[in-house]
Amino acid sequence: MGVPGTRGAPPPEIEKSELFAVDAYRRSFDSTVLAVDREQNRVALARTAFYPGGGGQPHDVGTLRWDGGSARVTRVKRDAGRIWHWLDAEDPSSAEASRAPLPSASTEVLGELDWERRHTLMRTHTALHILCGVIWSEYRIAVTGGNMEPGRGRLDFPLDHIDTGLGRRVERRINEEVDRAREVLVDFLDRSEADLDPALIRTAVGLIPREIDPLRVIDIVGLDKQADGGTHVADTAEVGRVAVTGTSSKGRSNKRIRIELRDPPAPG
Template sequence: MTDQLFAEDAYLTSCEATVVDIRDEGVILDKTVFYARGGGQPGDTGTLRWEGGLARVKDTVKMGGDIVHQVEGDAPLVGHSVTAEIDWARRHRMMRTHTALHALSGVIFREHGAKVTGGNMDDTGSARMDFELDEMSQELGKEIEAKLNEELNKNRPVHVSFLPRAEALADPDLIRTKVSLIPEFVDPIRVIDIEGIDKQADGGTHVKSTGEVGHVTVVKTESKGKAFKRMRIQLEDSSPADHKSQ
């Protein structure tokens, strides 16, 4: 099982690791800073470097408890020590996007009591989120946009914690995402808490505070059916500052 360093510190941009397996799908390390595609967030890209070699990581996926680095060209051998480094600018943009989605979820839940039924993002700062909501309109989108940016501008801290599955699922105020979306094998459950606005189970990467997100625009609202509404958001091109691991 790969030690997922990003789960506790999303600001780690690189790590020293050992190749423990090579599969048709890619390279498995004993530990990694690469986030594997899942939960609506794309997998990280970057590089693996070792003595005499370099491989470009074009995608990262999960296979059971292992994280697989899909590489272009030659791969390191089992036992090789490598330096794994992510494309930080791309990752940080997705961290901002993911935190923006959680803040959006919190605003919608506070204003309308609606739970999230799905979501997705790309690596350009564009994302969408689906809600159990009866009504949706452009006017509502603009109203939510204003309230969302008001919350982001409060620079609320974002905390990461881990709770036993039974404890997490017994808390009705915690699970804003429908419980059925959380795989049964996930235990403990990782919790992302945006102080005062949103607290939910999540495995993705996030910024340390909402002020890092920057301005968010609701670019489209859609009705996909009864109690199935969608909002699409877009981040500004750059965040207020370029935050890296300290």
């Protein structure tokens, strides 16, 4: 199946072309080259499982293979309505130039993600949503900013101050939610419905362009629900242990909480 727990059919154009949005566990895929940009050494594909980056989550990397060639995918980004994949030579230490030969338009290709990196980002992203839910449950304040890399990330909140025990309390609460193995669901909501949902208003849905309709929503059942385009694990237990590595002030009413993944998730 796709993303475990998916509720509601995604828009047909998303389901057909943006595989990462409907199946976060897909490691490889076949596709066709739609367009070639030789100046930037990049290609656009008919469909892709490579996440193009956004919302603080980095883009995926991996490999693209075709009959007679292969290349490393080093960058993925939305640009002018398409998702572009930048290609470099698969062996960067070779004497050849690092720019890879490009497949021609209409070429059939096989894409393969760097799965270890992607899965770590899925765990990290879900851990940040757990942090967001924990802070909301205690303070009823929304996140104001954030960023992540594989295995670590941070979120900012409009807290007036940070007491000495905040990091320890938050770390304990995050890991309690990990232990609860809460299901992580993916839904697609009509914009009119999403705008009326109090659980989404706290994530500043009003800042999302009106033309994005329906909204993709991530729901950690019973804890956190918000519009989000990134990739996540199927339940909180898959995140594994999380440590709060720091809290700091980034202004009069803006405080930062940093987290890192520690032990890998339990097998099974």
